[in-house]
Amino acid sequence: MKIITSKKVLTISIFLSLLLILVILVSITMGSVKVPPLRSIRILFQSILGLKGAGSETERTIILSLRLPRAILAGFVGAGLSVAGATFQALLRNPLADPYILGVSSGAAVGAIIAILLGLSTFSLGLPLASFLGALLTIMVVFYFGRQDGKIHPNTLLLAGVIIGSFLSALIMFFISVSQKEELHTIIFWLMGDFSFSNARAILIIFPYVLLGILFLYLRSRHLNLILSGEENAVQLGVDVERLKLVSYLSASLVTAASVSVCGLIGFVGLIIPHSVRLIFGPDHRLLIPASALVGASFLIASDTFARTILAPSELPVGVITAAFGGPFFIYLLRTRKVIKTL
Amino acid sequence: MKKPLPPLFHTPTFTLWSNGTYSTGQALPRRRGRGEKVFSSRDEGRKRFLSILLLFIFFSASLSYAFTLKYMDEVGREVTFLSHPQRIVSLAPNITEILFGLGLDEEIMGVSIHCNFPEKARSKAKVGSYISLDFEKITSLKPDLIIATGVGNTREMVDRLEKLGFPTYVIYPKNFNDILQSIAHIGEIVDKRKEARVIIEGMGERRQRVIELTKGLPLPRVFIQIGDAPIVTVGKGSFADDLIRLAGGENIAGKEKEVYPRFGMEEILKRSPEVIVISSMNPKSDYQKILQEWSRWKAIPAVKNGRIHLIDSDLIDRPSPRIIDGLEEFARVLHPEKFNK
Numbered sequence: 001m002k003i004i005t006s007k008k009v010l011t012i013s014i015f016l017s018l019l020l021i022l023v024i025l026v027s028i029t030m031g032s033v034k035v036p037p038l039r040s041i042r043i044l045f046q047s048i049l050g051l052k053g054a055g056s057e058t059e060r061t062i063i064l065s066l067r068l069p070r071a072i073l074a075g076f077v078g079a080g081l082s083v084a085g086a087t088f089q090a091l092l093r094n095p096l097a098d099p100y101i102l103g104v105s106s107g108a109a110v111g112a113i114i115a116i117l118l119g120l121s122t123f124s125l126g127l128p129l130a131s132f133l134g135a136l137l138t139i140m141v142v143f144y145f146g147r148q149d150g151k152i153h154p155n156t157l158l159l160a161g162v163i164i165g166s167f168l169s170a171l172i173m174f175f176i177s178v179s180q181k182e183e184l185h186t187i188i189f190w191l192m193g194d195f196s197f198s199n200a201r202a203i204l205i206i207f208p209y210v211l212l213g214i215l216f217l218y219l220r221s222r223h224l225n226l227i228l229s230g231e232e233n234a235v236q237l238g239v240d241v242e243r244l245k246l247v248s249y250l251s252a253s254l255v256t257a258a259s260v261s262v263c264g265l266i267g268f269v270g271l272i273i274p275h276s277v278r279l280i281f282g283p284d285h286r287l288l289i290p291a292s293a294l295v296g297a298s299f300l301i302a303s304d305t306f307a308r309t310i311l312a313p314s315e316l317p318v319g320v321i322t323a324a325f326g327g328p329f330f331i332y333l334l335r336t337r338k339v340i341k342t343l
Numbered sequence: 344m345k346k347p348l349p350p351l352f353h354t355p356t357f358t359l360w361s362n363g364t365y366s367t368g369q370a371l372p373r374r375r376g377r378g379e380k381v382f383s384s385r386d387e388g389r390k391r392f393l394s395i396l397l398l399f400i401f402f403s404a405s406l407s408y409a410f411t412l413k414y415m416d417e418v419g420r421e422v423t424f425l426s427h428p429q430r431i432v433s434l435a436p437n438i439t440e441i442l443f444g445l446g447l448d449e450e451i452m453g454v455s456i457h458c459n460f461p462e463k464a465r466s467k468a469k470v471g472s473y474i475s476l477d478f479e480k481i482t483s484l485k486p487d488l489i490i491a492t493g494v495g496n497t498r499e500m501v502d503r504l505e506k507l508g509f510p511t512y513v514i515y516p517k518n519f520n521d522i523l524q525s526i527a528h529i530g531e532i533v534d535k536r537k538e539a540r541v542i543i544e545g546m547g548e549r550r551q552r553v554i555e556l557t558k559g560l561p562l563p564r565v566f567i568q569i570g571d572a573p574i575v576t577v578g579k580g581s582f583a584d585d586l587i588r589l590a591g592g593e594n595i596a597g598k599e600k601e602v603y604p605r606f607g608m609e610e611i612l613k614r615s616p617e618v619i620v621i622s623s624m625n626p627k628s629d630y631q632k633i634l635q636e637w638s639r640w641k642a643i644p645a646v647k648n649g650r651i652h653l654i655d656s657d658l659i660d661r662p663s664p665r666i667i668d669g670l671e672e673f674a675r676v677l678h679p680e681k682f683n684k
Contacts (some may be wrong), residue, residue: 033481058483062479065506178601185473185495185497189474194475196476312648313477316470
């Protein structure tokens with residue numbers, strides 16, 4: 001393993017943060033309505049400074065009320081899902097793990113669909129709250145069945161999660177088959193993931209979970225490294241392995257639940273970003289976690305920008321873009337880096 | 344005897360002191376008139392004085408002065424906007440048809456990508472689909488009134504549009520009568536009452552003729568096919584179901600609670616429809632194939648007697664003024680002896 005110094009972590013993080021800022025700036029200059037790029041950026045900076053100069057009222061609304069909240073929300077969701085994915089991959093010691101593998105997403109979907117069918121989605125917060133509750137319930141049930149003799153066994157947890165997830169998927173299909181045309185639209189769009197309703201409220205819901213979750217997992221990155229070299233090894237080195245597994249399971253799940261509840265199911269980010277970051281920067285969690293967060297944020301903002309501009313005025317589900325661009329890029333990394341042992 | 348038209352206008356949600364009535368005998372809608380501002384009910388006296396004063400001022404001002412209107416829309420939301428909207432965005436094909444019908448060719452700034460009628464609608468700016476709106480495009484059009492539909496647009500979308508500062512009026516017709524009412528409502532909020540009344544009366548008269556001609560005739564059993572794999576039909580609560588009833592027929596799926604129930608062939612054989620109507624978005628291409636498919640089922644009376652018909656889906660499931668054409672099509676198909684002369 002390459003030696004990771006905190007200076008290297010810092011340098012790479014700063015570099016990736018600059019990349020993220022660049023992506024955000026590009027994102028707010030693009031859209032179905034043409035606003036000159038320089039003016040878009042001037043509008044953004046002037047509003048940050050509390051000034052009101054550049055651009056017309058319409059342009060300010062487009063930049064500040066539509067594009068900016070969307071980029072910020074996509075950034076938080078991308079960061080949250082990527083870090084959750086990295087954590088689940090370590091926790092389950094399985095390269096196929098992603099934030100949705102333990103059924104959190106299906107639980108959230110069932111909650112959301114019930115809210116839509118009961119008409120709760122018309123209340124503000126009805127939909128995110130219901131899906132968050134659904135996810136929370138699933139996290140608890142999976143945790144309850146995934147343990148043996150009070151300990152988390154990765155494979156037991158994985159099986160419990162996958163099976164509960166399948167059960168919930170059956171419920172989702174049932175609900176879809178009995179729902180009416182109008183509800184169906186809402187449900188399908190929720191299932192495909194949608195950022196078009198991004199606003200300050202959604203950002204406020206998600207950011208404490210994502211920021212605290214990432215910080216929490218970052219502080220345990222050393223222990224996550226040790227657990228990957230074998231549980232016994234970690235125990236000998238003084239790590240409270242059960243506690244570590246418990247808190248990383250809970251924090252990654254909560255980050256996932258919060259992300260899913262504000263924008264529906266956005267696939268692929270949580271699987272591919274941690275792997276890509278591992279292939280580029282190595283598997284050390286001290287770097288993997290902050291780098292995944294920053295790369296994940298940039299990637300999802302970029303994908304969402306494509307999703308809303310390629311076929312304007314129609315919008316593609318962002319999941320289409322994450323898979324269509326992320327997949328080939330990941331294959332390319334696999335072929336060129338020749339590092340098959342990723343975990 | 345003429346059947347009375349449905350109530351066309353909003354019922355008032357509070358009483359205005361300057362109450363007037365329409366010739367229909369209905370009270371004025373919830374609306375703040377020329378120059379009247381919003382007052383709390385306490386300062387009645389001051390209100391009266393100020394309103395007279397303002398009235399005076401505005402009468403001397405230009406007639407095109409826009410005043411604030413406040414309406415309850417069809418889903419019970421309160422919508423506040425300026426009178427004589429000049430920049431209207433329509434979020435659904437039926438709304439676009441109504442607006443063009445009222446002669447608002449110039450005022451329509453944007454339409455949905457589904458808006459295909461009249462031909463002029465195709466050249467308007469596109470603002471997205473029912474399910475995914477292009478909020479940016481809408482913002483750039485600076486609408487002073489957006490008209491949405493409760494069928495395809497969600498509450499979230501409407502809230503979003505209002506938050507962006509665009510007054511959004513939602514229509515939500517559920518049957519033929521509701522469509523007339525929605526036309527009246529739109530006519531009112533865009534200040535085209537007379538034009539709306541002409542459309543509504545025309546539709547009412549044509550409907551009356553269909554009802555009179557089919558009165559007392561036996562009701563043929565009808566099956567409507569709106570999808571071929573799987574076979575989907577229309578149940579209670581759909582426009583087509585309403586049209587069948589008005590045209591003197593019986594929808595064999597009319598008692599289903601689902602609006603778009605899926606039907607197996609067994610169920611269709613059991614209910615043996617006498618007429619099959621295929622509602623197709625794409626009239627020529629797959630009609631022959633669907634016909635061939637049906638020809639295998641000679642036990643169905645409609646198949647045996649060759650009573651399978653194709654109707655343009657836009658005429659029977661789009662709550663627009665053209666729904667009356669759909670109704671007459673249905674009547675012709677169900678009772679050819681009465682209508683083909």
